[in-house]
Amino acid sequence: xxxxxxxxxxxxxxxxxxxxxxxxxxxxxxxxxxxxxxxxxxxxxxxxxxxxxxxxxxxxxxxxxxxxxxxxxxxxxxxxxxxxxxxxxxxxxxxxxxxxxxxxxxxxxxxxxx
Amino acid sequence: xxxxxxxxxxxxxxxxxxxxxxxxxxxxxxxxxxxxxxxxxxxxxxxxxxxxxxxxxxxxxxxxxxxxxxxxxxxxxxxxxxxxxxxxxxxxxxxxxxxxxxxxxxxxxxx
Numbered sequence: 056x057x058x059x060x061x062x063x064x065x066x067x068x069x070x071x072x073x074x075x076x077x078x079x080x081x082x083x084x085x086x087x088x089x090x091x092x093x094x095x096x097x098x099x100x101x102x103x104x105x106x107x108x109x110x111x112x113x114x115x116x117x118x119x120x121x122x123x124x125x126x127x128x129x130x131x132x133x134x135x136x137x138x139x140x141x142x143x144x145x146x147x148x149x150x151x152x153x154x155x156x157x158x159x160x161x162x163x164x165x166x167x168x169x
Numbered sequence: 170x171x172x173x174x175x176x177x178x179x180x181x182x183x184x185x186x187x188x189x190x191x192x193x194x195x196x197x198x199x200x201x202x203x204x205x206x207x208x209x210x211x212x213x214x215x216x217x218x219x220x221x222x223x224x225x226x227x228x229x230x231x232x233x234x235x236x237x238x239x240x241x242x243x244x245x246x247x248x249x250x251x252x253x254x255x256x257x258x259x260x261x262x263x264x265x266x267x268x269x270x271x272x273x274x275x276x277x278x279x280x
Contacts, residue, residue, distance in 0.1 A: 059212075086266050098213060098256075098270040111267060146212045155201040155220070155260060158268055160212035 057081045061147050061161035068137055069169055076132045076164045078147030087130045088148040088158065089122065091115070098146065104130065137168045173257045178275040181247045189242040189274055191257030196237050201260045203268065204231065204242045206253040213256065213270070216242065252278045 060079045068074050080087050089101040102112040104122050121133045130149075134141055144165050148158040174192040181187040193202065203218040217224055217231045219240075224231040230243040244251055256273040260266075 088267060090270075097272060098207070100267050100269060103267050105266075148212075150266060154266060155218060156266075157203065157215040157218060158205075158213075159215060162212045 057159075059147055059149055059159050059161035061145075061164050063164060064162070065165045065167070067167045067169065070139060071136050074134050074137055074166065076134075076145050076147075076166070078130045078132075078161060079128055080130055080147065080149030081159055082128070083151070084149035084159070085152050086110075086150045086156075087122075087124070088150075089132045090146045090148065090160075091143040092146065092163075093143045101132075134166075137166075139168050142166055142168045173259060173271060175255070175257055175271065175274045177272065178277065180277045180279065181244075181251075182279050183249060184246050187244040187247045187251070187276065187278075189244075189255050189257075189276065190239065191241070192239045193257070193259055194238045196259055197261070199261065202231065202233060202237075202240050203258045203260050204229070205256045205258065205268070205270075206251075207256070207273070208250075208253045216255070218260070247276075247278045249278050249280060252276055 062077045087104045090098050092098045100113050102116045103110045119135045123131050144163040146160050146163045148160045150156040150158045201218050201220050204216040205213045207213045217226050217229050219231045232241045254273040254275050258268050
């Protein structure tokens with residue numbers, strides 16, 4: 056069964072550094088998402104992406120965050136200048152075009168900002 | 170997204186059926202009912218979804234009340250691997266494709 060893959064599984068970075076989290080969505084999916092989960096808290100929506108542009112973003116997704124689909128397979132989340140509070144699990148997801156299509160999630164990247 | 174209400178936690182014994190309830194009294198006619206689960210240290214995993222009729226798949230069954238104000242996820246024979254947080258989420262019609270996660274129900278399965 057096709058799956059969403061994320062790399063790296065764990066990233067440690069220093070405060071103020073830029074990080075790029077990478078995702079390979081399911082190949083025939085057209086909607087892409089990033090979510091995050093701070094330890095012990097809910098899974099929070101960050102951004103959705105369709106047709107090479109952001110379709111929706113949350114209040115969390117401020118100017119420090121950006122997303123890109125640099126080629127036909129990868130979907131990336133960049134955090135320009137990391138803060139301690141960015142430490143979390145970041146999940147990528149993808150879905151088909153029907154609005155009832157389920158989201159398929161990767162197993163996440165654990166980001167630790169020191 | 171429309172709100173859902175789930176118990177914070179439930180307990181079950183291995184090989185017994187589990188019924189996980191969800192209330193969604195403000196559901197609208199185009200909202201799909203989705204269930205996901207999150208095993209420890211993993212990403213959310215799609216379980217099942219439905220609109221009006223009951224649904225079955227290899228993982229579970231979804232029973233939807235006639236007025237659609239509640240639903241129940243049924244695991245027919247719980248295994249230790251089913252221990253997870255289960256999320257009931259309403260996925261709105263129209264252009265909003267995202268899911269909004271609540272706290273879900275933490276299911277503990279006893280051997």
